Amino acid sequence: MDVNDIIKPENMVYSKTPVLTSTTMHYCPGCSHGTVHKLIAEVIDEMGIQEKTIGVSPVGCAVFAYNYVDIDWQQAAHGRAPAVATATKRLHPEKYVFTYQGDGDLASIGTAEIMHACNRGENIVVIFINNAIYGMTGGQMAPTTLLGMKTATTPYGRTKELHGSPLRITELLAQLEGTCYVTRQSVHNAASARKTKRAIRKAFENSALGKGTSFVEVVSTCNSGWKLSPVKANEWMVENMFPKYPVGDIKDL
């Protein structure tokens, strides 16, 4: 069968969702951000909530998320996305409100905001991209950086004595009574990306049911910051990140 006989509109099984704009993303080749943006856009499309969704973008590479996902957005100061999302959700209880944050944003400067938003059980969704590094600013150590991992600010590797241990904030948040769904996923292969999509959908559905805060961590790569090729970065992540940050549901009420 000729390829031209297959490539016809009636045979199309996968195409870019219209919720994703056609703007070329500024992310580095192979960056997990692009995949997660797409999954969020697909969930919004499938649930038919494009007009009812408000995202809060962080400080970090994903600050420009509003250029790529065609919904309403706000942009918060560094780490303060959960506080902005709290206000947005309380003023517009009928909307779906989510924050999109990295590990430097959420687990460092924004620890107070995320802890208290989750403890209050705000009906928001938090998408947490954990790539164990400050990507945008040039690969400095983040709270989630693994022990022994070399970054711009830990050239000899992170040590427990000097820098403390990697912060597993997702496990911490699972202990709070306000969270209803806490999960850790990844997007390095097709199966895990599909699981992540299901997790994001469940989180949005929880938000509509008023069950509390849903928290989806996505263990991600920063191949530029890690100084690896995109494919090697995914392999490195499976080998080194997963033992410390195992994927799976941590809490599901």
Add this chain to the structure above:
Amino acid sequence: MALKGAIVVDREKCKGCGVCLVNCPTNTIALAKEVNSKGYNFAFMASPESCTGCTNCATVCPDTCITVYRVKV
């Protein structure tokens, strides 16, 4: 009943990261020797006869530049 698939890659949007290559179960995709206007070796369907239209490549593509078609033959 066999499945025959085909992909169309948006050459200009592709950044040649290669994540689709390693996720293709039938080794259908390869990176082109030539580059797009941004200088990336874009992905293309190197062996069209082996594509099953499983959508794995499109699912993992960070830049969403792959469209997948599938027919039953």
